[in-house]
Amino acid sequence: MYMATKLDGSALAKKVKAEVKEQVAALKELGKETQLAVVLVGEEPASQIYVNFKHKDAKEVNIVSKNIRLPEETSQEELDRLIDSLNEDEEIDGILVQLPLPKHLDEEKITQRIDPSKDVDAFHPYNVGLLARNLVGMPPCTPAGIMRFFEEYDIDLRGKHVVVVGRSNIVGRPIALMLLNADATVTVCHSKTKNVSAFTKEADILISAIGKANFFGAEDVKEGAVVVDVGMNTDEAGKLVGDIDYAAVEPKASFITPVPGGVGPMTRAQLMLNTVYASKLHYERQNAKA
Numbered sequence: 001m002y003m004a005t006k007l008d009g010s011a012l013a014k015k016v017k018a019e020v021k022e023q024v025a026a027l028k029e030l031g032k033e034t035q036l037a038v039v040l041v042g043e044e045p046a047s048q049i050y051v052n053f054k055h056k057d058a059k060e061v062n063i064v065s066k067n068i069r070l071p072e073e074t075s076q077e078e079l080d081r082l083i084d085s086l087n088e089d090e091e092i093d094g095i096l097v098q099l100p101l102p103k104h105l106d107e108e109k110i111t112q113r114i115d116p117s118k119d120v121d122a123f124h125p126y127n128v129g130l131l132a133r134n135l136v137g138m139p140p141c142t143p144a145g146i147m148r149f150f151e152e153y154d155i156d157l158r159g160k161h162v163v164v165v166g167r168s169n170i171v172g173r174p175i176a177l178m179l180l181n182a183d184a185t186v187t188v189c190h191s192k193t194k195n196v197s198a199f200t201k202e203a204d205i206l207i208s209a210i211g212k213a214n215f216f217g218a219e220d221v222k223e224g225a226v227v228v229d230v231g232m233n234t235d236e237a238g239k240l241v242g243d244i245d246y247a248a249v250e251p252k253a254s255f256i257t258p259v260p261g262g263v264g265p266m267t268r269a270q271l272m273l274n275t276v277y278a279s280k281l282h283y284e285r286q287n288a289k290a
């Protein structure tokens with residue numbers, strides 16, 4: 001029986017934010033302020049919470065965050081124009097449009113309108129393409145946060161069988177690409193996969209991003225597996241839980257992320273890292289022009 005090492009996202013996120021803060025300060029010394037524009041359309045309560053976290057994180061690392069709140073009835077044309085002006089604004093390094101957008105707005109169109117060098121969520125097809133080609137670009141936040149766990153806890157990926165459950169554009173697909181780029185052997189499961197458990201049981205590393213409370217138990221996991229739980233769900237008691245039944249799986253795993261305090265804080269920290277990455281890129285570009 002294993003006693004899993006907890007992959008402590010809260011502690012690691014603190015370390016990442018300290019690194020960001022240093023990089024922000026170094027740029028400031030050179031006269032470059034790092035700025036993030038966070039755009040929220042409408043008043044969806046969960047989105048407001050996420051946006052507030054982003055401003056709080058930015059403040060902690062001395063990134064200047066611009067709070068742009070637009071009414072629910074904002075038109076596509078108005079939002080397009082706002083994105084254009086943020087793209088052109090040399091002081092803005094990162095643009096984040098909080099999703100989901102109200103139904104009458106075209107999310108894909110907005111995602112593609114953001115200048116890829118300011119695309120701190122890394123959802124633009126240009127950045128997705130760089131990742132698919134194993135080239136350096138802006139990495140998507142949740143997958144990059146997960147990769148940092150592996151790096152920090154010396155978890156070797158080369159030749160390991162990683163099973164990713166979920167194939168969304170924000171988690172499943174990009175993490176599968178990153179793992180492939182890191183020489184892992186990757187299996188991706190989704191809702192049409194027959195007998196998902198037959199795959200997860202074979203995984204050296206299991207990553208679940210399905211959004212179903214306590215979906216995987218001890219019987220779905222191999223002895224000694226590394227288990228990464230991306231899910232953020234509420235159980236019947238209203239408690240925040242992951243896709244993995246932590247109490248059941250923890251004794252069988254070698255490493256496991258808790259929920260809360262695992263992938264979530266790393267996603268938030270990575271957004272700050274992406275913003276300072278963009279800031280460096282812009283500083284270098286502006287200097288090359290001068």
Ligand code: NAP
Nearest residue numbers: 166167168171190191192209210211230231232263264267
């Ligand atoms: P999503 O867009 O809803 O995608 C869910 C994926 O899981 C889909 O690919 C779906 O398959 C698959 N799936 C659903 N039920 C399944 C099942 N029973 N067996 C196998 N596959 C199944 O979700 P997402 O945006 O990727 O998010 C997933 C979860 O992670 C959510 O709980 C979300 O809140 C959480 N999340 C957390 C963070 C964080 O920072 N901690 C960040 C992002 C997301 P199909 O493609 O066939 O529909």
